[in-house]
Amino acid sequence: MKENILTDRFKMVKNFDLNLLTTFEAVFIHRSGTKAADALGITPSAVSQALGRLRVHYNDALFIRDGKALAPTTVAVGIHEGLAEAYDNLIAKLQNISFDSVPTRLVVNCSPYLSMFTMNVMRKVLDEVAPDCEIIHHVSNNSLTDIEESLIFRKADIVFDIHPHISHSRVSQHIADEMPVLICRGSHPRIKGTVTREQAIAEEYIFVDSESASALSNRLNVNKMLQHERKVRYISPSLLSIISMVEVSDLLAFVAERFYEKVKNSFDVQKLEMEFDLPSQPIYMIYNKAALNNQFFATLVKKMTELFVDAHNNDSQP
Structure with missing residues (x-):
């Protein structure tokens, strides 16, 4: 019975190159044929040819140009969601992670x-x-x-x-949950120990750069609590860069309390008490x-x- 089922499946996929699914996933993730090609180590032309074959197979455009990115169609989203678990299991089998061996x-x-x-x-x-x-x-x-x-x-x-x-x-x-704290340099000319809502609105800020929707949401929550859009003067993905900038400027920044406690004795910075509670970051x-x-x-x-x-x-x- 199993052999008959497999034979039927072989007939269904005999004219379909399963490597196309890897190309599809790469384009879906990167929203770009060029970036997908770089990730897979193939040429952009090879990616374009693979997408052409997939479009014929599924009778759908799959990806539509949206500015500089490729936006997936509803059919493409359905393919990705339908294949995700099976594709993951296939890669797992190929890498033998389903065995009980201890990795090096x-x-x-x-x-x-x-x-x-x-x-x-x-x-x-x-x-x-x-x-x-x-x-x-x-x-x-x-x-x-x-x-x-x-x-x-x-x-x-x-x-x-x-x-x-x-x-x-x-x-x-x-x-875990990270609690943010507001910091400024120890010799800040206008702020010491505590900050009122009015003072917080008047100051300028440093922002941690991140693509994460959660981080952006926390930024917007702070703006909502301040009832004012903060003026950002410096953006960086590095917390060390941020706290170094705080130490030598009048800019304020929100950082994780855990990070502040680790570095507070190495930088001339102070934690500020505020009139409102900040949202935690999971x-x-x-x-x-x-x-x-x-x-x-x-x-x-x-x-x-x-x-x-x-x-x-x-x-x-x-």
Whole structure:
């Protein structure tokens, strides 16, 4: 019976190049034929030819030019959502992650800041369950596109991000909450210790650059609480760059309290008390569901989650 089913499936796909699905996913992620070609190591012409064959097969444009980007049609979105889990499982099988072998290395994608308190948790667990396993840290550069690509094409085993990556084939696990604080230089000419709403409105700011919708949402929430659009004078993806700029200017910045506590004695900066509470920023641990078929990976995730929960509970105690 199984042989007959497989034979029927072979007949259905015999004229379809399954490599086209990889090209499709790359274009879907990057919204660009050129960027997809770079990611796959092929020419833009090869991507165009692959899209042409897919358009004929599905009798749909699949991607439509929208400014400089390629916007997926509803058919393309349906194909992506329908294939995501199966495609992920296929790559998992090819990489043998469904077996119970212990890997010699794990690749983690996250920002330099998030690595400050996530990598130590992973290293602690690995010292217990796989002391010879090394951790390779890839920096996300705040790019949702890079993170999506790393998950779909398995360039990373685990991602830590402030943005939940919603997908049928992935788990986005809430592991921590970051509390933002407002800081300025210690010798600020107008502010000392506390800041009123009126003072906060009058000052100029530094903003952390990020593609994350969550970070943007927090910025808008602050603007709403201030009842005023903040004037931003400096934008950077680097917290070290930001706090260095705060130290030598009159600009204010919102940074994670955890980061401030680590560096406050190395920089001439002060934390300001405010008239309103700021929204917290959730942190997520993201991985492919298929990876849980590997007993080692499932154990790693479970033990890391327990440590993150314990740390969160300890931080929450008065």
